[in-house]
Amino acid sequence: MTLNEAFYIGYITKTKGLKGETQIFFEFENYDDLNLEVLFLEINSKLVPFFVDQHKLYPNSTGLFLFEGLDNIDKVKDLVKKKVYLPLNKMPARDEDEFYYTDLVNYMAVDENLGKLGAIIAVNEYPQQFVATVVYQEKEVLFPLNEDFILEIDEQEKILHLDLPEGLLDIYLQ
Numbered sequence: 001m002t003l004n005e006a007f008y009i010g011y012i013t014k015t016k017g018l019k020g021e022t023q024i025f026f027e028f029e030n031y032d033d034l035n036l037e038v039l040f041l042e043i044n045s046k047l048v049p050f051f052v053d054q055h056k057l058y059p060n061s062t063g064l065f066l067f068e069g070l071d072n073i074d075k076v077k078d079l080v081k082k083k084v085y086l087p088l089n090k091m092p093a094r095d096e097d098e099f100y101y102t103d104l105v106n107y108m109a110v111d112e113n114l115g116k117l118g119a120i121i122a123v124n125e126y127p128q129q130f131v132a133t134v135v136y137q138e139k140e141v142l143f144p145l146n147e148d149f150i151l152e153i154d155e156q157e158k159i160l161h162l163d164l165p166e167g168l169l170d171i172y173l174q
Contacts, residue, residue, distance in 0.1 A: 003047065005085055005087060006085035006086060007102070009026055010026040012024055020072050022064070022066075024065055025061060036052055036055055037052055038050070038052065039065070041084055051068040052065060052067060055056055056092060105120055106116050106119055107158045108160060109132065109160050109162060110159055110161055116163060120134055120139075128146050131144055133143065142172075
C-alpha cells in the first residue's frame with residue numbers, strides 16, 4: 001500500500017510502561033469511528049502494517065495501543081514520532097454536505113492577484129492548520145488553507161479561489 005492509497009490519522013507520541021504500549025495522538029477528527037485492527041506506520045517512506053492486539057481510546061484525541069508481537073519497550077521505542085495511516089477503504093462514510101480540506105487535492109488554485117497557481121498536489125495537516133502544495137513557476141510552493149485566504153471553493157468546477165498575502169510565495173521563487 002502507498003501513501004496515495006491511505007489517509008493520515010495521527011502519530012505515535014510516546015511509549016508507556018515496559019510491555020510495549022504506545023500512545024497515538026489522533027489528528028483525525030472522528031477517530032473513535034475508525035476501524036483500528038491494523039494500523040500502517042510510515043517507516044522509511046513505506047507503509048508498514050502493525051496488527052493491534054489491544055487498544056483503549058481517550059477523549060483527549062489519544063489512545064493506548066499494544067501491537068501483536070511487540071511485547072516490550074525495546075521493540076516499540078523506534079516507533080515514536082512515526083505517522084499512522086489507514087487504507088482509504090477504511091475511511092468512515094460521511095454526509096454529502098461534509099467537506100474537508102483534504103478534498104482539495106486536484107483542485108485548481110487561483111489567486112486573486114497572481115492568477116492560476118496550479119493544481120493542488122497535496123494537502124497536509126500540521127498542528128494548527130492545513131497546508132496545500134502546488135507547482136507554481138516550476139517550483140513546489142506551500143500555502144496555508146486559512147479561512148482568511150480562501151475566497152471561494154467552487155466544488156462544481158474544482159477551483160479554489162484565494163487571496164494570498166503579498167510576497168507569501170516569493171520565498172519559494174528566489
